[in-house]
Amino acid sequence: MEWKPDHTDKQPIYKQIAQYIERKISNGDYGAGSKLPSERTLAKELKVNRSTVTAAYEELRAAGIVTRREGSGTHVSADIWGLSKKRTPNWNRYVEFGSLLPNDPLARRIRKETWEKDIINFATGELSADLFPLLYFQKLLSEKTFDGFLGYDHPKGNLSLRETVVSHVKEYKKIETGTSSIMITSGAQQAIHLIVQCLLKPGDAVAIEDPSYNFSLPLFQSAGLRTFLLPVDKHGVRPEDILSLYEKHRIRMVFLNPNFQNPTGTVLHHRRRKQILELSSLYGIPIIEDDPYSLTSFSGKINSTLKSMDQNGSVVYITSLTKVVASGLRIGWMIGPEAVIERLADAKQQIDFGHSIFPQWVADQFLSSDSFSNHIALLRTELKRKRDLLVTSMREYLGSKVTFQVPDGGIHLWAKLNADIDENKLLEEAINHGVAFVPGRLLGSEKGNMRFTFSRPDASEIKEGISRFAQALHLFE
Template structure:
């Protein structure tokens, strides 16, 4: 396990550095896992202790490990506040340059689901199952007709689709925007990528909700940004905490998911939304509002207006079809000031990230069919039923033992367990019991909390999930 490459021409201490970094990248060493003591590592490598100390000093300077007096050396589990800016260093080209690899836990979960889908219950994937994607007819078109539609496309995307989104935003949210304020993207993550790469610079501080799925995205650290936790209460982000972060770290941008927040399902109150946009406007901090779930409100709930409606100038709004039509749709949009949209559109073209005309034409056609509205209403109904299946199963199986709030929409239930895990590896117990979930550490929290995606669970599977959780809780 701790064997060095005898063919390497690097100095021994750098070989040790590379070995430990590789083990972390591959998931052999997990966040918060303790490394062997210095003397033991020296013995394992057959080197002087001073060589090991030099290697650990190098890893500490990069914030890869944390060394605490009396506690030993552990793999750093925190992203909060770290600067992950990269320097030109060919030795680390594959492991540190460019885009940060997928979190090992997520990668391993995907492997398990792929190879054992027949017996595994997947309550981790935040995507629509196939049976809930729309059963709509797409228009029959010739290849030439698709090519002809390219005449209606510019750097910001297919004009008819942008006009359709403009109309939808006006009807749904009373939000008046112009087509030149809309950038079509290949999903929400491309919008986030363009924002982090083109509007921010390495070393900039940004605030994200805690907990948040933003925490698990590699693109923030790949852009060299320092992310800081913005705590929430039952109404949303705590404004006083945002002010403190701004004054301590000069926060340049705030990223929020105010409606059916991922992973908590929380809906930020209207009063808190007003306070947030007011404070950010005063401090001149742009807000990025990620809003993939608004159309999926439970039928008996009304949700507050988007932040974008409260401040059209200072909010960048991200929408997506992935939660309505399936992740393979790969259609999202970014709404912002025309100058910002133009800058990001040109930057994307320079990166050769142009969009295919095919999904844009099809998305525009589907959004303009009467069947689309019927699909959304049916999807709302199914999600509400599946939410209730899971909550009923948990209440019957583990009455008064779990802590969670009933979400008014979205896909997820955020569940606090009545137990304590000492290590990230302890979460493997769920996969060992044929249940895939998303543990809290992926969202930036250390408590024993899990995100269960009910969108993928029928009634039978919901009760199986409850039984597995009960087994884990009672046996630990």
Template sequence: MEWKLDRSSHKPMYRQIIEHMEYRISNGEYPPGSLLPSERVLAKELEVNRSTIVTAYEEMRASGLVTSKKGSGTRVSLFGQETEYNQLPDWDQYVIGGSLLPNAPLMRRIFKEARNEKVIDLATGELSPDLFPRAQVEERMRAASFTFQSGYEHQQGNLQLRETIASQLKRDRDIDTASSSVLITSGAQQALYLVIQCLLKPGDTVLIEDPSYCYSLPLFKSMGIKTCLLKADKHGINPDDIVAFHQKNKIRMIFLNPTFQNPTGVSLHPKRRKKLLEIAVEYGIPIIEDDPYTLTAFDTQAPPTLKSMDDYGVVLYISSLSKIVSSGLRIGWIVGPQPVISRLADVKQQIDFGHSIFSQWMANEVLTSPNFDEHIQALGSTLRRRRDAMIQALSDYLPNEVEFLVPKGGIHLWCRVKKRVSEWKLLEQAIDHGMIFMPGSALGSSEGYVRFTFGRTDETNIEEGIARFASALLFSK
């Protein structure tokens, strides 16, 4: 739980802040020599006047706990002669020296504000808690019996869950597979991580959509992998572009989210799907199909998955329960050739010794519940209402300021802002107005776009969030 000031306490707020910072320093969160938050940042985080932080830092400087230098900020003291501590680790250098790059500052800013209960979240790509089938799950859990296994699970995941997933993939997405070709992962994110870590090497070139969720991932850059961008229109990417890229760069892999794509909501046209697979087979290029949204189709049936059309085994298929049940379950999966699945499973075991037994059991109970289809239908209806509420709000508050395509599934709406504005300035204005969105540059190469997510909050807050965005846009001009 995040620490908060006790505003009803007789103890002055600056004294509470001092004690809290002392605690964070003593437990190693801020080791000797580390930089503390600036007065402005800490004041905003704790929702107090900057003068309160100034007083707290002055007291801490007077006690010798911290030191300040103009232009360099406030740091934790070394507690004695520096020569006695010349072997202390330079944690700042370690932080920037790891092989995995951090999220971009823009993404970290959004993630931080998403935890603020006073901010309407139209940025985070997840479902709101009320869309979790709580009653169905609780009823299922009461009726079911769970035998706790104290040891590690099979390295590919619980067999019963893998059999359930294989069965439902055949029923709902026309994908033929066996449990031995399924690997359970900690959501689709870990699935992508395993693919990149295990099947690619530094210097390889891959194709991703532009815009795309993959664009925001620092994993490719961390691995030294070159990404080429496939521009997309209202029918998705143009498969002919792949041939041109391959002739110049020798493409090793293609990453696609072809159905209700994040962030555009567009689905790859069936004819383009067929052509894409023909090209992949001709040139021997694997396709990574990321498919979290197929079951969220609103008005019409979703297009067939690439995996269901794959007669030659060129598609690795990734999906999860994050966008149809709950991101908190952390249940995803990869479907592919058994040698590939075994390789990925071996590395996953090195990372975490296998997935949680309890969450796998719960996922299996959800998927085999007689009410699961009812939940999916209710989910689609709710998401459609929220999409419509967002479209109406955009029409009401920004009738001439934005343009967009209406998604037929998924949880995102991709908007082009017609007037040129600074993304950082717009985001900061939006936060000041009490809402957050995802700036387009975080997901693609072109500026002037924003992504709104309608899965995270209800219709009332969606309307209020768009109203606040409209005000922020006005102040950003």
């Protein structure tokens, strides 16, 4: 037998064998009713344990492909191509072989625990319910009548909302643009997905920050891209690192989160911003600027976006209302060259025929009202209060056990363990104590880090949450 299972593959050996046998049956090498090699014989040929072959045959039996009877061996189902025997699709095979890779198992575990259990949640990157502008939305729905068109809207998004976004980004972000260069998306992540799928091809090299939220996204690997890391220090990424990656790997795109970066909370230094834009112009490297947090600046001063400084059309700008209004509203937008926006709008139309009109109407009303600026002012105050509670609690309960930099905006605090402790095992123990955080390995290459999101728990929960975390950490000392 020429075929052998691949022991370096992440897929279990028994599944590889089952799929190999199924292919042989489909190709006609094993006909209906024919006897398959005995477990002992096949195990010897493939150099695997007999129990592995047993598991493979059992997989095939469960799918109705083979029959097994003690004393007579394993046979291909006599009616495999007939109608008298119904076969269940091998859904496990479909689940494992889709082109879009699943999220990291640890990320899925955190999500499941925080959804299903009463747990103090420092893991989920969103606002707590009390920070949503719920009263405004209730008032809006009671006082105004929606009389918009409920059919398919423009692929780029509702025109009225895009006009409002033009005014909004000019006032808050100093970005000059027009409606034809804007597309409404289902949050920032859809925008990134569209960019990866439509503007890049398998084998392309891209640069992402380390650590960063993008580090955790499987969509880069699903698209067959080669990702290279840009270390983040207290002033953000270094322009010389971008140049080095370009010279070595000819990176075709750079993904940056310059303001209160997720997860470190750092702000890209103004001088570095200028240097990065100069590099982009010199080498023709597109920059994807993800800016969900700049409005949360606790001082009220909003840093210049790369897009507002861009003189050459090098930057595609992405933001959303997810982190500053409500995650469930699912409203974001991107701003870029008109040809890029046209391409991405065409792709979005293929996926969902355009964004739902009703949340666009709600977002339009809110962004164009005085209530938006009032909400942002209140949000900054409350986020700063939560950050201060977190910092005070960590200093009280953890002391010198962790090191962290206090962020001046955003919703995340990035902490490093000062002892050699596996943060994944620490998470398991923390969950047992009723608190969750994000282990650093989901977001970056360096071990021993953790992200605490202070926007998600209620203010009254923060001190108790860190107390529980300290109890879990104590078990590793």
